[in-house]
Amino acid sequence: MNERLTGAMIRRARLEKNWSQEGLCRDICAGSYLSRIEQGKVEAASEVMRR
Numbered sequence: 001m002n003e004r005l006t007g008a009m010i011r012r013a014r015l016e017k018n019w020s021q022e023g024l025c026r027d028i029c030a031g032s033y034l035s036r037i038e039q040g041k042v043e044a045a046s047e048v049m050r051r
Contacts, residue, residue, distance in 0.1 A: 004040030011038040 014024050025034040028051045036042045 002040075003037075003043050006044060007038040007040040010034075010044075014038075 021034045022031045025031055029048050037044045
């Protein structure tokens with residue numbers, strides 16, 4: 001799946017649940033990494049996506 005679409009889907013789901021980036025990525029990855037994923041700048045690692 002393309003990085004932009006994946007990031008947009010993650011962001012939409014996160015916002016629907018009223019979660020902050022820090023809240024969503026706690027114990028999974030850095031907030032800055034999640035931000036780059038949501039912006040479509042990097043592809044999320046498979047381990048991050050599973051968690």
